[in-house]
Amino acid sequence: MASAGDYVVGWGTLALINAGLAQGKNRSGLAWFLLSLLLGPIATFILVAFCSKPESRLIDEHRLNS
Numbered sequence: 276m277a278s279a280g281d282y283v284v285g286w287g288t289l290a291l292i293n294a295g296l297a298q299g300k301n302r303s304g305l306a307w308f309l310l311s312l313l314l315g316p317i318a319t320f321i322l323v324a325f326c327s328k329p330e331s332r333l334i335d336e337h338r339l340n341s
Contacts (some may be wrong), residue, residue: 300328
């Protein structure tokens, strides 16, 4: 049976993973880390399902200059 410490380590690891995912999608890593500490796997689902990666500004500038 898992102890409470195991759950804390897993929850914290998930929060760090979510922060990395958020930064990869140009979102605030700190905000998502803190949100993940509260919501855990639900925050992961929200981040993956509803937060798309915005297009790069470089691509937008190229389109405007063409």
